[in-house]
Amino acid sequence: MEIARHWRLKDQRYNLIGSECSHCKKQYFPPREVCPACGKEIAKAYHFSGLGEVYSFTTIYEAPSGYDEEAPYTVALVQLEEGPLVTAQLTDLGAETPEIGMPVEMVTRRIRSDGDERGMLIYGYKFRPRLQKA
Amino acid sequence: MNMDTKNDVIIAGIGQVPVGEHWQASLRSLGVKAIQAALADSGGLKPGALYAGNMLAANLSRQAHLGVLLADYAGLSGIEAETVEAGAASGAAALRQACLAVRSGYVDTAIVVGLEKFTDVVGPEIEAALGTGFDADYEAVHGLTPAAQAALLARRYMHQHGMPADGLAGFALTAHANGAGNKNAMYRKAISLEAYQKAEPVSDPLNLYDLAPNADGAAALVLTRRENLAKEFPHPLVRVAASAAASDALALAERRDPLQFEAVRISTEQALEKAGLQREQVDLFELHDSSSIFAALILEAAGYAKPGAGWKLARDDSIALSGQIPCLTMGGSKARGNPGGATGVYQAVEAALQLRGSAGTNQIANARTALVQSIGGPAATAVTHVLVREE
Numbered sequence: 287m288e289i290a291r292h293w294r295l296k297d298q299r300y301n302l303i304g305s306e307c308s309h310c311k312k313q314y315f316p317p318r319e320v321c322p323a324c325g326k327e328i329a330k331a332y333h334f335s336g337l338g339e340v341y342s343f344t345t346i347y348e349a350p351s352g353y354d355e356e357a358p359y360t361v362a363l364v365q366l367e368e369g370p371l372v373t374a375q376l377t378d379l380g381a382e383t384p385e386i387g388m389p390v391e392m393v394t395r396r397i398r399s400d401g402d403e404r405g406m407l408i409y410g411y412k413f414r415p416r417l418q419k420a
Numbered sequence: 421m422n423m424d425t426k427n428d429v430i431i432a433g434i435g436q437v438p439v440g441e442h443w444q445a446s447l448r449s450l451g452v453k454a455i456q457a458a459l460a461d462s463g464g465l466k467p468g469a470l471y472a473g474n475m476l477a478a479n480l481s482r483q484a485h486l487g488v489l490l491a492d493y494a495g496l497s498g499i500e501a502e503t504v505e506a507g508a509a510s511g512a513a514a515l516r517q518a519c520l521a522v523r524s525g526y527v528d529t530a531i532v533v534g535l536e537k538f539t540d541v542v543g544p545e546i547e548a549a550l551g552t553g554f555d556a557d558y559e560a561v562h563g564l565t566p567a568a569q570a571a572l573l574a575r576r577y578m579h580q581h582g583m584p585a586d587g588l589a590g591f592a593l594t595a596h597a598n599g600a601g602n603k604n605a606m607y608r609k610a611i612s613l614e615a616y617q618k619a620e621p622v623s624d625p626l627n628l629y630d631l632a633p634n635a636d637g638a639a640a641l642v643l644t645r646r647e648n649l650a651k652e653f654p655h656p657l658v659r660v661a662a663s664a665a666a667s668d669a670l671a672l673a674e675r676r677d678p679l680q681f682e683a684v685r686i687s688t689e690q691a692l693e694k695a696g697l698q699r700e701q702v703d704l705f706e707l708h709d710s711s712s713i714f715a716a717l718i719l720e721a722a723g724y725a726k727p728g729a730g731w732k733l734a735r736d737d738s739i740a741l742s743g744q745i746p747c748l749t750m751g752g753s754k755a756r757g758n759p760g761g762a763t764g765v766y767q768a769v770e771a772a773l774q775l776r777g778s779a780g781t782n783q784i785a786n787a788r789t790a791l792v793q794s795i796g797g798p799a800a801t802a803v804t805h806v807l808v809r810e811e
Contacts, residue, residue, distance in 0.1 A: 295557055316558050322669075342579070344571035344623045346563060350547035353563035361568050363576075363673055371673035373559045386579045397561060410561070 292408050297331075299410035300394055304370070306332035315370045336392030338366040338413065343376060343384045352398045364390055364413050378414035389416040426647040429522050429660040431807065432529070433462025433642030434769045438604040439757030442636040447481050447537040448493050450638035455494040455533050458640035463650055465642055469500040469527045473514030473534040475507055475761030475796075479549035481540045490533060500527070505761070507553040507796025508710060510534065511639070512665075512764025512803035518643045519663045519805075528648055534765030535638035546634065553797055555671040567631050569672060569798060570711035571623035577679055577713060578625060581728030585625065588712035589616040590734025592629035595709060595748045598741065599755025601781040602770075606635055606757030630712040632752070637759030639766045657810035658775045661789075662694035665803040672798050681799035684721035688793065688804050695789075695806035699723050702806075703787040704774055705745055706767040708795045709752040718793070719747075746784055749774055764794035764803060775809040 297303040304315035310324040313332050321328050343362035346353075353359070360376040362384065376384055377395055390413040397410045435457025437450055445453075451472070459465065472487040483489065484503075491501035506513035511534025521527035538546055551560035554569075577583060592611060599605040611629065619627040643660070666686035672678050692699060699722070707722075709715040716730035724745055725733050733739050739747035750756055750770040753763060771790035773779045779787075793804045 291557075298557075342572040342576040344568050344575060344625075346565055346568045346623060348547060348565065348567070348622070349544060349563055350551050350560070350565060351544035352548065354544045356563070359563060361562060361564055361572070363572055363678070371675075371678070373562050373564060373671065373673045375562055386576070398563065408561070 289406065302334040302336055302392055302411060304332045304334055306330045313368050313370065315366065315372055334366050334368055337416065338364045338372070338390055340376070340384055340386055340388040340390055341365040341371055342386060360384060362413065375412045376414070377412040382415055390414060391416045426645065427523060427525070428646045429519050429643055430646050430649060431641055431658045431660065431768070431772050432465055432644045432649060432653070433458040433460070434640070434772050435461055436604050436639035436766060436769050437637060439606045439635045439637035439759050439766070441539050443539055445636070447477055447483060447535065447540070448489055450537060450636060451490045451533050451535040452494045454535065454638035454640040455490065455531055458531060458642050462642040463654055465529045465644055465648070467496060467499060467529045467531040467642065469518070469521055469530045470496060471514040471518045471530060471532050472501070472503045473511030473532065473761050473765055474503055474536060475505060475510045475553065476536060476549050479552055480546070481537055506801045506803070508708070508760060509764055509794040509796035509801040509803050510761030511766070512794030512805070513801065515641065515764055515768055515805065516663045516665055516803055518641070519660050522643045522645055529642065529644040531640060531642050532765055533638060533640040534759070534762030536760035536762045537636050538634045538760065539636055558673070559671050565623070566710070567623045567626060570631065570713050571626045572672070573678060573717065573798065574625050574630070574713040577716070580679065583731055586613070586617050587731045587735065588630055588716060589613055590731065590737070590739070591709055591712040591715045592616055592754055594734060594739050595752040595754035598749055598782055599751025602750040602756060605751040605755050606633065607751070607755045626711065626713070629754070632710045632754045632758035635757035635759060637757060637762045637766065639762055639769045641765060641768055656776045658772045659808050659810055660805055661808040662691040662806040664690035664694060665801065666690070668800050670797065670800045678798070679717060679727070681717050681721035681795070681802065683799045683802035684718050684793070684795065685723070687802040688722040688791070691791070691804040691806050695808070697789060697806060701789060702745065702791045703789050704749050704771065704784055705747045705791045705793070706749065706771050707747050707793050708763065709748055709754050710758055714795065714798065715747070718795070718799070721799070722793070741782060741784060749779065749782055749784060767792050767794060768805065768807070771807050775807055
C-alpha cells in the first residue's frame with residue numbers, strides 16, 4: 287500500500303515544493319538537504335510556480351504494471367521557469383501535438399492506481415498546455 | 421618478477437551461456453553453467469571469493485542473497501560470496517570489486533558472475549522491475565520506462581543537433597552485422613537500412629531496432645594475480661590494466677546537461693590514464709548499447725566524437741570491425757541480447773576473446789587493447805576497464 291510513502295510526498299506531488307540553498311541561491315526540485323553546488327546544508331523550502339516548457343517528450347505504449355491501463359501516455363522532461371527539469375506526464379493535450387518548447391503548466395491528476403484490492407489512488411503533478419490568459 | 425607485475429590482475433578464465441529466452445533454466449542454473457565454464461577455462465583455479473553482478477533478481481525472481489546461492493550450487497560453499505548492484509552496470513561493478521580484491525591481495529583468485537533472468541515474469545511486470553532502477557519517487561512514479569527515457573534523450577538530441585530520423589541506424593546495423601558471427605548471440609543475422617527505417621516505433625523517435633531486447637543470460641570471469649598462474653597456463657595472457665568507476669545524478673532530470681554523460685567521461689579518462697593509454701591506441705571499445713542513443717552519447721563523452729557527432733561514427737562505419745574504433749564487436753546488447761545486470765561481464769568475456777585472438781570471424785587483427793565500459797541507467801553509473809593482451 288505504501289500509504290506513508292505517498293503521504294510524505296504530498297508537498298511535492300500537489301504543490302511542487304522544492305528547496306533553495308540559502309548560500310548560493312540555487313533552487314532544486316525535488317528538494318535536497320545538501321546543495322550539490324556549494325556543499326552546504328539546505329533548510330529552506332521553495333515553491334515552484336508550476337510554469338515551464340517541454341524540454342523533450344515521448345509516448346509510452348508498453349507500460350509498467352499499475353500504468354498499463356492508461357497506455358499509451360506521453361511523458362516529458364519539463365523545464366520549469368526557475369530552471370530545474372522535472373519528469374512528468376503531459377495531459378489534456380486534446381488535438382494538440384506536443385513539441386519541444388511548448389509552454390505548459392502544472393495540474394493535479396491521478397498518476398496511478400495502487401493495483402491492490404483496496405485500490406489506493408495516487409494523485410500528483412502532470413503538465414498540460416498552458417491555457418491562454420482570458 | 422618484480423613487485424608491480426606479480427600483482428597484476430589476469431583474466432584467467434571466461435565462460436558464457438548464449439543470451440536468449442531460457443524458459444527451462446532457472447536463475448541459479450544459468451549462473452552455475454557460466455561459473456563452471458569459466459573455472460574449466462582457467463585450468464582449474466580455485467576461487468576464494470565470488471562476486472555476482474545482478475540487477476533484478478530480487479524483483480523478477482524474488483531472490484536476494486544471490487551470491488551465496490550461486491556459490492553453494494556451484495560447489496564453492498564456504499567462500500566469500502556477495503552480490504554487487506549498480507543497475508545495468510552491476511556486472512561491471514562486480515568485476516571491479518573482484519579486481520580490487522585480487523589486486524589488493526586480500527583474495528588470491530575470484531570468480532565474477534553476471535546474470536539476469538527476465539523470463540520469470542512477462543510484460544508490465546518486467547517494466548515495473550526495470551523501473552526500480554529509476555528515482556522511484558520522481559521518475560518511476562510517473563510511469564517512465566527505459567525505452568521512454570532513451571527516447572527523451574533521442575528527441576532532444578535530434579532537436580539540438582539536427583540529426584536525421586534514421587541517424588542512429590548505424591548502431592543497430594553494426595551490432596547485427598557482428599552478431600552474425602557470435603554463436604552466443606540471440607540474433608545472428610545482419611539487417612538492412614530499409615529494415616531499420618520500416619521498423620515498428622516503440623517510444624518515438626526510437627523504434628524496435630534502437631532498443632536492445634531484454635533476455636536471460638549469465639557470463640563469468642576468473643581473475644587471479646599473475647603469481648598464481650600455472651606455468652603451463654593455456655591461453656594468451658589478458659591483463660586488467662585499469663579499472664575505474666564514476667557516478668552522476670540518478671535522475672536524468674537532475675543532470676546539468678542530460679545529453680552529457682559525465683560519469684562516462686570521468687571513468688573513461690581515469691581508466692585510460694591508469695592504463696597509460698591514449699584513446700587512439702585502443703583497438704576495440706565494448707560500449708553499452710542498451711539503446712542506440714546511449715551508444716552515441718557514450719562515444720561523445722568518451723572523447724571519440726564531438727557533442728552531436730557520435731551517431732556519425734556509426735553511420736560512417738568507423739565503429740565497424742574494420743573501422744577506426746571497432747565497437748560492439750560480438751553484436752553488443754542489440755544483437756547478442758541485453759542480459760540486464762549481466763551485460764558488463766559479457767562485454768569483458770567478449771573483449772577477452774578478441775584479445776586472446778579467439779573471436780573467430782569477428783576477430784580484429786592483432787587486437788592488443790580493449791576499452792570495456794558498462795553504464796547503469798542513463799550513465800548514472802559508468803564502470804570502465806582497460807584490458808591488455810600481454811606480449
